[in-house]
Amino acid sequence: MMSLRVVFMGTPGFARGVLERLTTSTHQVVGVVTVADKPAGRGQKLSTSAVKDFAVEQNLPLLQPTNLKDEAFTEALRSWNADVFVVVAFRMLPKSVWSMPKCGTFNLHASLLPQYRGAAPINWAIINQETKTGVTTFFIDDKIDTGAMIMHRTTEISERETFESLHDKLLAIGRELVVETLDGIFQATIEPKIQLETETLREAPKLNKDNTKIDWNKDCTEVDALIRGLSPYPTAWTLFAEGETTSAAKIFLATPKPELNSIEVGKIEVIGKELLVGCGSGALKIEELQLAGKKRVRAIDFINGLNRQKTQEFTS
Known part of the structure; x- marks a missing residue:
């Protein structure tokens, strides 16, 4: 055998990027598993995953199970005779599959496991103002993100990092790490390490709607980190009165102004061409935002549309 036979499982654009890289490696992608098509939008048209779109483009064998324990699915999966399954941003697998x-x-x-186990590691690393993060490959077991670690790569989180920029950075190193991991498995050179449990x-x-809502009582740097960690999707939000x-209003981009402490929490002040909002400590200069039902706009365009005869504020 000159290479491994691989089944790839994933859903979003991040996973698609890894799959694209795998198809150019020495290993053979013998099948792809992704979520079933779902109705979306006002017209409720069926929406397909980014992974499915690529699999169809490349004529790769494809399965879209609704039940991962379904016998017909597991039999089809077994028929691909894969040496290894690679999973990126997919569902929790039953033992019968993994x-x-x-x-x-x-x-x-x-993330750099065991830190940031869970569904949104890229977002939370920025929200919590970490200075570094990375990617980890690990063998799946019967719990979430707890299996033996195989390899990892570290990268810095820049001062003005957003979810979008960090996503792209981690994808670039993650797709290479997956290939390196497959090479290590094929060459029998890997030494998996058990994840250590710590109190930190x-x-x-x-x-969700609750943990993406802005609390203007927090320090302006904390609010800024929340906005960057959710930009451009799913986006930090607040209520605009x-x-x-x-x-509802989505905030896409802002700049912290820790030296400004004269603006009341949540209150909006327009100074020159700047849209400023008071925080628990300091203030935030809003750069780009979007009101419900309206287009995303620059702050100056939002300012021009304000009714100066009425009071304006963002509420927590």
Whole structure:
């Protein structure tokens, strides 16, 4: 055998980027597993995953199970006769699946395990103002992100990093790490290490409406980190009140102003061409935002649309 037979499992664009790299490696992608198509948008048209789109483009064998324990799915999976399964941003697998290939099943996780286990490691690393992060490959077991680590790579988190920029940085090193991991498995040179449990573990829970909402009582650097960690998706949000009217607002880009402590928390002040909001400590200069039902705009365009006869504020 000159290379490994690989089944790839994944869903979003991050996973697609890894799959693209695998198809140019010495290893053979014998099949792809991704989520079932789902209705989305106002028209409820079926939406396909980024991984499916690439698999179809490349004519790769494809499975889209709704039940990972379904016998028909597991039999089809077994028929591909893979040596190893590679998982990137997919669902939790039952033991009947991850234990199937003789060389095991490994996952690429976008953090330096055991830190930031969970669904949103890239976002939380920025939100928590970390200065470094990375990617880790590990063998899957019966818990989430706890299996024996195979390899990892570290990278710096820049001062003005956003989710988008860090996502792209980690994808670039992660796709290479997956190939290196496959090479190591093939050459029998890997030495997996058990993850050590510590009292300082930080989690990366799934993002939701509550943990993406801005709390203006926090320090301006904390609010800024939340905005950057969620930009451009799913985006930090707040409520914008203008007089008696209130609507949701997404904040895409801002700059902390820790020296400005004269603005009341949540209150909006326009100074020259700057849109400023008071925080628990300091203030935030808003650069780009979007009101519900409106287009994403620069702060200056938002300022021009304000009714100066009414009070404006962002509420927590």
